[in-house]
Amino acid sequence: MKRLISLAVLILAISLGLGLWSQNLQKSQGATGDNTLNFANWGDYIDPALITKFEKETGYHINLETFDSNEAMFTKIQQGGTSYDLTVPSEYMIEKMKKANLLVPLDHKRLTGLKNYGSQFMNKSFDPGNKYSVPYFWGTLGIIYNDKFVKAGEIQHWDDLWNPRYKNSIMLIDSARDILGFSLVSLGKSMNTTDAPTLQAAKGKLDELAPNVKAVVADEIKMYMAENEAPLAVDWSGEAADMLANNKHLHYVVPSEGSNLWFDNLVIPKTAKHYKAIYAFLNFMSQPKNAAQNAEYVGYATPNAKAKALLPKAVRDDRQFYPDNQTMAHLQTYADLSPKTVGLYNDLFLEFKMYRK
Amino acid sequence: MKKSTNAAYYIPYGFWLIFFVIAPVVLIIYQSFFDINGHFTLSNYQTYFSSGTYILMTVNSVWYAFVITFFTLLVSYPTAYFLHYTKHKQLWLLLIILPTWINLLLKAYAFIGIFSQDGGINSFLGLFGIPAQQILFTDFSFIFVAAYIEIPFMILPIFNSVEELNEGLVNASRDLGASSWQTFRQVIVPMTMSGVKAGVQAVFIPSLSLFMITRLIGGNRVITLGTAIEEHFLTTMNWGMGSTIGVVLIVAMFIIMFLTGERNHHRKEARHEN
Numbered sequence: 001m002k003r004l005i006s007l008a009v010l011i012l013a014i015s016l017g018l019g020l021w022s023q024n025l026q027k028s029q030g031a032t033g034d035n036t037l038n039f040a041n042w043g044d045y046i047d048p049a050l051i052t053k054f055e056k057e058t059g060y061h062i063n064l065e066t067f068d069s070n071e072a073m074f075t076k077i078q079q080g081g082t083s084y085d086l087t088v089p090s091e092y093m094i095e096k097m098k099k100a101n102l103l104v105p106l107d108h109k110r111l112t113g114l115k116n117y118g119s120q121f122m123n124k125s126f127d128p129g130n131k132y133s134v135p136y137f138w139g140t141l142g143i144i145y146n147d148k149f150v151k152a153g154e155i156q157h158w159d160d161l162w163n164p165r166y167k168n169s170i171m172l173i174d175s176a177r178d179i180l181g182f183s184l185v186s187l188g189k190s191m192n193t194t195d196a197p198t199l200q201a202a203k204g205k206l207d208e209l210a211p212n213v214k215a216v217v218a219d220e221i222k223m224y225m226a227e228n229e230a231p232l233a234v235d236w237s238g239e240a241a242d243m244l245a246n247n248k249h250l251h252y253v254v255p256s257e258g259s260n261l262w263f264d265n266l267v268i269p270k271t272a273k274h275y276k277a278i279y280a281f282l283n284f285m286s287q288p289k290n291a292a293q294n295a296e297y298v299g300y301a302t303p304n305a306k307a308k309a310l311l312p313k314a315v316r317d318d319r320q321f322y323p324d325n326q327t328m329a330h331l332q333t334y335a336d337l338s339p340k341t342v343g344l345y346n347d348l349f350l351e352f353k354m355y356r357k
Numbered sequence: 358m359k360k361s362t363n364a365a366y367y368i369p370y371g372f373w374l375i376f377f378v379i380a381p382v383v384l385i386i387y388q389s390f391f392d393i394n395g396h397f398t399l400s401n402y403q404t405y406f407s408s409g410t411y412i413l414m415t416v417n418s419v420w421y422a423f424v425i426t427f428f429t430l431l432v433s434y435p436t437a438y439f440l441h442y443t444k445h446k447q448l449w450l451l452l453i454i455l456p457t458w459i460n461l462l463l464k465a466y467a468f469i470g471i472f473s474q475d476g477g478i479n480s481f482l483g484l485f486g487i488p489a490q491q492i493l494f495t496d497f498s499f500i501f502v503a504a505y506i507e508i509p510f511m512i513l514p515i516f517n518s519v520e521e522l523n524e525g526l527v528n529a530s531r532d533l534g535a536s537s538w539q540t541f542r543q544v545i546v547p548m549t550m551s552g553v554k555a556g557v558q559a560v561f562i563p564s565l566s567l568f569m570i571t572r573l574i575g576g577n578r579v580i581t582l583g584t585a586i587e588e589h590f591l592t593t594m595n596w597g598m599g600s601t602i603g604v605v606l607i608v609a610m611f612i613i614m615f616l617t618g619e620r621n622h623h624r625k626e627a628r629h630e631n
Contacts, residue, residue: 001362071594168491174577176592215494215576220469229474229493339393339594346593351410354417354580 037277038063040073040087042264045137047297054284060277077102077269085272086281088136091126091263095336103132104268110279113286113304121303124263124333133265134282135303137295139237140323140331141178141260143253144244149231157255158186161232166212171225171233174218176349177334178260179206182234185258191332194341203348207355216353225250236262237321241299244320252320254327261331263303382607389600393593401601411585415605418581421500422564428504429511429560430553436508437515437552438545441522450516457509465573468502469493472574494576502574503567511556518552519545554617562610582606 043066051062065084067073070093076082078100089097097103108114111134114122121135145155149169154160161170172179181191183202193199214230225233226246235243240252266285268278284290291307301321302308308316316322323331337345392398405411436453443449456464471477472492479489492498522545530540568583577584582602589599 069591071591075594171576174572214491215578217572217576220573223469224473227473227475343393343593343595343598346588347410350414350580350585350588353577353584354410354413 034274035059035277036061036063037274037281038065038083038085039281040065040067040076040082040084040269042066042088043068045088045264045298047294049297050285050290050294053290054281058277058280058284060274060280062281074100074102077271080271083271083273084269085274085278086266087269088264088266090334091124091265092334092336094133094265094267095126097267097269098127098132099336102270104270104272105131106134106268106282107279110283111286112283116286116288116291116304116306118303118305118308120328121263126263126333126335127265133267134286136264136266136285137238137298137300138261138263138303139300139321140254140262141182141234141236142240142320143255144225144233144235144240144250145253146225146228146231146247146249147251148228148249152251155232155253157257158182161212161234162209164211166232168212168214169231170209170212171214171221171230171235172216173221173233173235173239174216176346178236179216179234179352180345180349181260181334182255183209185255185332191258191260192335192337194337196344199344199348203352206352210352210355222246238298238300241321245299254320254323254331256327256330258330258332261328261333263333264300385600385603385607388596389604391597393595393597398597401597404598405601405605411602414580414582414585417579418565418583419609421503421567421579421581422561424500425503425507425564426557426561428500429507430557432504433508433511433515433556434553437512437519440512440516441519453509453512461506462569462573464506465502465570468498468505468574472498493574494578496575496579499570499575499579502570503564506570507560507564510559514555514559515549515552518549518555522548557617558613561613565609566606 037060039062041064045066046064051064055061065082067076067087070090073087073089074093074097077084077087077097094103108130114130114134117135121138122130127133143155143158143161150166177191180199180202183206184191184193184198187198187202187205189198189202193202215224217224219239221233221235222239222242224230225243228247228249233243237252237254240250244250244252266282272278285294286304288304288306288310291302291304292310295302295304295307295311296315302311308322389401390397390399392400440446440449440453469476473479474489474491476492478492482488482490526544526548527540530544531537535543565581566583566586567581568587571577571579571581571584582605586599586602589595589602
């Protein structure tokens, strides 16, 4: 018994010692106190070199945490227990966070780079007057094809996916809104449809697509497409940029009849504490040089007009990732739907996944 | 003195049970009575049992779990049996356990490499001029990978029960004129049944709620209850519905435990005493 107690005391003492030591270590690296910036971002969504540069230039330390879905990030902030200073929700989530009173309004007087952003990415319906958010990246939903199996020009529209020639050939991204969304567009409906019979019709049309669907997967699509596993895929533009970089045979098409246009914007959640660091970072990221460097690393399209001008001509004029104005005019942004409708989208998507060809 | 120290030893286990076993289960059951707006309701259960989707999904899950368990058992029983008679038992056992030290996701990704269009199997088939086959995203690949992952958990309990088998009984059965098949059926199988049951429990229950492999290897062409739970907690944030499915799984688990439980054992012992 005595030995047991002394063993337990020993373990506790060691843990305590390690704890104190690691705290000291963090202090010596300047990770505590007021010069930290707690940044919650999507995985691999900022050039690490920029973090180093920011830390060197301003003396603030960035504490980067990653999340993999808007909903997970929302739950974390709402439940408390986090102390994020900045995060990057998508447009519908900004609306949702605003409704839940989770956002702190921006002080426009402290922002020096707002004028660098293209006017078509400012003052959007999800955040009028950019009261809460600064654009970070934007992108689209589209079709990736492999020119080894599919001839250029064969795939231009969503309806082309239903061609019986592409039996067992398509990989879909595992996202209810996006997949039901393109089915809705192909029916000429809005991607923000809330009416149950229309959604049912879109699901019915998806069921007809089932024989052509090879798999419904997530991030793995990138790897599969780069390895010629499937001729076609439906995914987001940034993921497509990654695939194209790894396989010369791949191309990305945004159907001109319409698709999703999404935004990821920087916002200050109500858990924020380090305002000096926040504004220093927002201004740092709005500098054209830094935004351009970030865009080249991440591969999504930058909303920073001056940064876009700094990108290589081949990137800037790439219609795949910066679609022409006519296509842009047909793109739709997701609105924040009621939990009930979100549930309906997901239930229908689940039924589609269970549908056997 | 001695008695009180003995009681003190139970305290950590008691706390463990309360905080990590009972409390989570109670929370899941509690959560399952709330709808998405936070109102107390039974509607989650009503939705579950009146919707064809969830019923079909349950049937799917049980069926796949059954098939996975069946193939796992088919491979594991002979393996465990012959393992008992090999020379370097401990070494072989170690080799069987070794894969469980590797993370599940890594193993799944390795299988993607083996099964893909340019992967190991198709390159091998290519040597004989056979065109590339679609292996990934089929029922075959899903069941194969799931069974591969579960096999060590089936072999271990069966191996232990074979080890405990009294060699004398097997010899006696042979001496008394039973054929090898009769010995196997009448003596060896009944006496290793406890290992088989433990193995079935260890494999069937996790197989019911597999969800990573359904997406990575099955390409979501195989949908189990695990997929639905993940979706309700992460995407629709309908925790009530997710918990309801969780409760159904817990109930299913109890049914399996009951079916494969020890009650037959007691009856048999009683008979021996007569």
